[in-house]
Amino acid sequence: MLGWVAHAVTPHSHDSAGKTDTALESSSRGMRVLAISFAVLMVTAAVQAVIVVASGSVALLGDTLHNLADALTAVPLAIAFSLGRRAATRRYTYGYGRAEDLAGIIIVLLITASAALAGYEAVLRLLDPQEIRAVGWVAAAAVIGFAGNEWVARYRIKVGREIGSAALVADGLHARTDGFTSLAVLLGAGGAALGFPLADPVVGLLITIAICYVLRDAAREIYHRLMDAVDPALVDAAEDVLAGVEGVRRVESVRLRWIGHALHAEVEILVDHDMSVVRAHEVAVRAEHRLIHDLPRLRAATVHTDPDGPDGADHHAPLADHHTP
Structure with missing residues (x-):
């Protein structure tokens, strides 16, 4: 005996059909969120980019680059969600769900690139200060950046928590941080309007530091996933x-x-x-x-x-x- x-x-x-159907529906919702938030952030970044060219604001440039990087994070996540819907094979016996972790690595690299470029431009402007033009438009672009990012943040976080996607929630928190960095651009515009041209590159550096904090949190989140925490x-x-x-x-x-x-x-x-x-x-x-x-x-x-x-x-x-x- x-x-x-x-x-x-x-x-x-045990892996019930109901659970599988739920997983497929979760991936579909995730794809829908990514598509809509990508469109919103790309429009936001495009509007800001036009004002960057017109104003020469390095703080707004840093914010625009950050918003663009945030929009582009939807691409690897969308690919990961799509791969995750594939059935397991004899080679990938657990399926393709870990593709989200690979997407997370790409997201970390994109955030790193945006931080490096924003910091580089801010340092150059500190060494060679230039007058900011169209200060009112710069302030308007900052408000637009905040509104677009906050809407995307709420949407991603809500759906991410509902479907259990830590990557989507983290991306939503990232968007929320982007929104507050957009508000920081208002400080640079205000400083320029009051006759302090260095306010713009200083705010650009502060935005770079904020991006680095986001980078740290995102890297920690991906590290935990890669280590099965x-x-x-x-x-x-x-x-x-x-x-x-x-x-x-x-x-x-x-x-x-x-x-x-x-x-x-x-x-x-x-x-x-x-x-x-x-x-x-x-x-x-x-x-x-x-x-x-x-x-x-x-x-x-x-x-x-x-x-x-x-x-x-x-x-x-x-x-x-x-x-x-």
């Missing part, structure tokens, strides 16, 4: 769910990872060592069902059952030399 029960530890995975509260929640499943004596381990904007789980539970193979399988299926329905954005779970007892028994002795501490 013990030998049969020990082999009942064969993992069982999750919120410890999710692990606690999974353990609580499993502990409440009838037949589960103890939860041995819980491992969670994000694949795109969906969670996947691998867990080990202990069941009575006298339990039949069929009964142990039923407990595993109940545990999967509870996890998938009670843990937000969990799309699939693999449950490994181990026999609990008898005292002194080591059911994994043959594997002892293969487990690293």
Whole structure:
């Protein structure tokens, strides 16, 4: 009996059709958000670019470049969402969801480029100050930049949280930061109007610093995803769910990872060592069902059952030399 029960530890995975349909709908909503926000930000950047040429404001140039970079982040994210909808293959057995992480790296590089270019232009203008023209239009462009970014930020954050896409939420927060840097351009315009020409490049440098802070946060977010980091509260929640499943004596381990904007789980539970193979399988299926329905954005779970007892028994002795501490 013990030998049969020990082999009942064969993992069982569950990925319901409903979850798959939900994932496809989430990707479709994400694509729609990206398309609309891309159009809004491109129009915003285009209007600002015209005023940059007319005014020569380096602060507005930095803001325009940042808005353009923010709009372009929609491109790699859209490609990632599209790839994530593809079915798993024998080579990519977990599917293509991790394409979002690759898109995140591209986004970080785009933010880095915008920071470097904005800072370079601001330093040049500090060394060679120039009069700002059309100050009123510069102020108007700053307000336009704030309005466009704040609208996009609200839209991305709302939908990103609803579909569980950390990349989309982070991109929304990025847009919100862009909005506040647009308001900072007003300071440069105000300074220029009061007869302080250096106010414009100084604000340009401040905007560059703000972009660097966004870069730090975005890089940290992508690093966490690449290292399979999750919120410890999710692990606690999974353990609580499993502990409440009838037949589960103890939860041995819980491992969670994000694949795109969906969670996947691998867990080990202990069941009575006298339990039949069929009964142990039923407990595993109940545990999967509870996890998938009670843990937000969990799309699939693999449950490994181990026999609990008898005292002194080591059911994994043959594997002892293969487990690293």
